[in-house]
Amino acid sequence: MKKETQKSFELSAEGLAFVKKELTRYETKRSAILPCLYRVQKENGGWVSPEAVSHLSKVMDIPTAYINEVLSFYTMYNKCPVGKLHIQVCCNLSCAMNGGRELAEHLCRSFNVKEGEISANGEVTISRVECLGACDIAPMAQVNEEYVGPLKKETVVEQMKELLKKQ
């Protein structure tokens, strides 16, 4: 897979203040990586670039290797750019048994986008993910930061279009 990069990234003044505050909340700086990466992702249009890691490393005064360890472990961080609406369809057991995989395929066809790619208009990315711990609402998806389910094939596209309008 091609490694995605961007020209540069810097946190906003609010973002910097957020990171500084997080650094005071834990015994070790490394414990603050999770929320700080999340903030970076939010400010960087939904993904964490190598440039953003390097900026965060300077701000937190932590080696990039520690940040990259966390980044690669958790699926909630996107390592490539995503569309305005990132639909992460759970395809693990409970969701798969309730049609999760078919939903993912249906969404890809309806939005005319390949899994993991950004639609031509930049609006949608659809990915399959493992259990998100919300099996009680299977089949479900994480849409940006929101959990949505149980999803139905008949209504899911309209539901996603509505969520897109709110972005």
Ligand code: FES
């Ligand atoms: S299997 Fe989909 S949320 Fe658990």
